[in-house]
Every structure is written in C-alpha cells, then in structure tokens.
Amino acid sequence: MYMEAVAALAGLAAGASAVYVRQRRCRERELEEIAGLTEKILNGQRIEASSSGEETLYAKIENRLVRVQESMQGRTDAAERSRDEIKRLISEIAHQMRTPLANVETYLGLMLDGLTEEDLTEETAAEYADAMKRSAEKLHFLAENFIKMSRLEHHIIQIRKEDADILRTVRNALGQIHSQAEEKGIAFEVTLSGAAACLHDPNWLGEAVYNLLDNAVKYSLPDGRVEVTVSVNEMFLKIQVRDFGIGIEPGEENALFQRFYRGKRVTDQEGFGIGLYLAREIVNLHGGFIAVRRMREGIMMEIDLPVGNLF
Secondary structure, three states: OHHHHHHHHHHHHHHHHHHHHHHHHHHHHHHHHHHHHHHHHHOOOOOOOOOOOOOOHHHHHHHHHHHHHHHHHHHHHHHHHHHHHHHHHHHHHHHHHHHHHHHHHHHHHHHHHHHHOOOOOHHHHHHHHHHHHHHHHHHHHHHHHHHHHHHHHOOOOOOOOEOOOHHHHHHHHHHHHHHHHHHHOOEEEEEEOOOOOOOEOHHHHHHHHHHHHHHHHHOOOOOOEEEEEEEEOOOEEEEEEEEOOOOOOOOOOOHHHOOOOOOOOOOOOOOOOOHHHHHHHHHHHOOOEEEEEEOOOOEEEEEEEEHHHOO
16 A cells, blocks of 8 residues: 555656656747747847737737737837938928028129129129028928927927907918018908907917918919918917919829928919918917818818817
8 A cells, every 4th residue: 555655656756757848848839939030030030929818927928018019010110211201301491592692692702703704893793782682581481480380390489378459460471471462462351250369389389370361462473462361260269371473283182281292283383382381380270270272262271170179
C-alpha cells in the first residue's frame, strides 16, 4: 500500500513536472514571438493580430502592440502631411512674393542705369519710385497676412468677444472700403437691422467683413453696386454681401476659401487669394460659418453667427 502511494505521488510529480516544462516552453515561445513582433515594429514592418478574440496574456500583449504600431503610423502620417503642407506653403509664399520682388529689382535697376548714364528725368524717377512703392506695399501686405494666417491657425491670436455693436463693426468696414469703391464707381446699398447686437471681437470680425467687401468691390464691374444686409432670424445673425460682378464657375463655392485660391474667371484683377481664407478662419473662431452662393449675376457671401452669441 505504501509503495503504491509513493508510486502515485511520483507519477503526479512527474506529470506536474511535464506540465510545467510544457508551459515554460509555451511561454518562451510566446515571448520569442512577442520579441519578433517588437522587432518588426522597430524595422517598420506591419504586424497583424493573429490571436484576435482570445483571452490569453499573449493575445492581449499582441493586440496592444498592434495598437501601438497603428498609433505610431498615424503620427508618422500626420508628420508627413504636415511636412508636405509646409513645403507647399513655402512654395506658394515664394510664388506670391516673386512678382513684387522682381518688380522692385527691375525698377531699381532702371533707376540706377538712368543715374549712371545721367539721363534719368525727374518724371521718370518719380514713376520708378512709385512702381517700387506699390511693389513694397504688396510685399508688406503679404508678410502681414502670412503672419495672421500662422497666428490664427496655431491659435496664438485669441478672439475676445465683447458686447460690441455689430452694426458699428459693419459700418467701420464699409468706411475702410469706401475709397476703393469710389475709385471704381461702386455704389453700396446697405440694409442694417435695428436689433443686431452680437457678442464678437470688433477688430477681427471687422476684418472678416472687410475682406468680403474687398472681394465684392474687386470683382464687381465698374459703376456697379454691392448690397450689404445685416439681419437676425431665430437661429442666426446674418451678414450678407451681394455683388453683381464676374461671379464664379459651378463647383467653386468651397474652393474660394482655400488659401491662395483665385477663381477661374479672374483675369487682370489684383489679389492673392488670402482674404476669404482669413475671413473663414475668423468666423469659425467666432463659432459661426461663412458660405457663398452663385447668383445669376455675381455671388452672395454670407456670414452666419449663432443667436447664442446675442446678448
């Protein structure tokens, strides 16, 4: 009896030992596989979960390694997109600045040649100086707007809403565009609501409205008209700018707000495709949105601010 008990215990011990050995080998194999998965991640190779749905420790570790790789890949893709966007932006900035810089160099060269040959008249010198001044103003405009774009996109500039009179903000924008409109013979038809108070940042929203007005004047025909309306309904405070100018092609409605985009119908009108992009960013930061509608003649630009901003 005693010997049988000893034999039984020995058998149990041997069996337990065999199970332990198998489990140890299994764990070692799993650790090797995990090490292999880790090595693949480090080498940039894609891994997939082969134990999906299982509740083992290996399956959990494998699943987390797959998620880690996906997260790393997502960040890599985002970094590449950001790098491509920076390259594209630098290329666009260089393209925008090339013409005014070339103009400055050209007229400066002509002026220096005239001084060297002593045949530069006062009238010609004034003409060259005026051309260089206009090019310098364009460069200044571009630099200032590039800075605004960067600050808005990186939230360096904060929109500070206040209980300001939005009708006054619109009137100030109209005052800023007056001289340009007068030179082109553009008449404004303005309809302002009597109850259009709205929480907003007068400086920044005023710039957005000005950009819409500038766009309307720029692409209106000489001696044309622009309609400006401020109204309030149950959902939105609306600022509408309607022109009767060259208009846009079908499908260009959203493209107009892209940075540096210029409409397909644009010919000799000056511009850089920045104004509407900045206007949309500013309005978005106010919690509203901006839209454009093609009309039979010209376009309708509309800023909508939620009535939750009303006080």
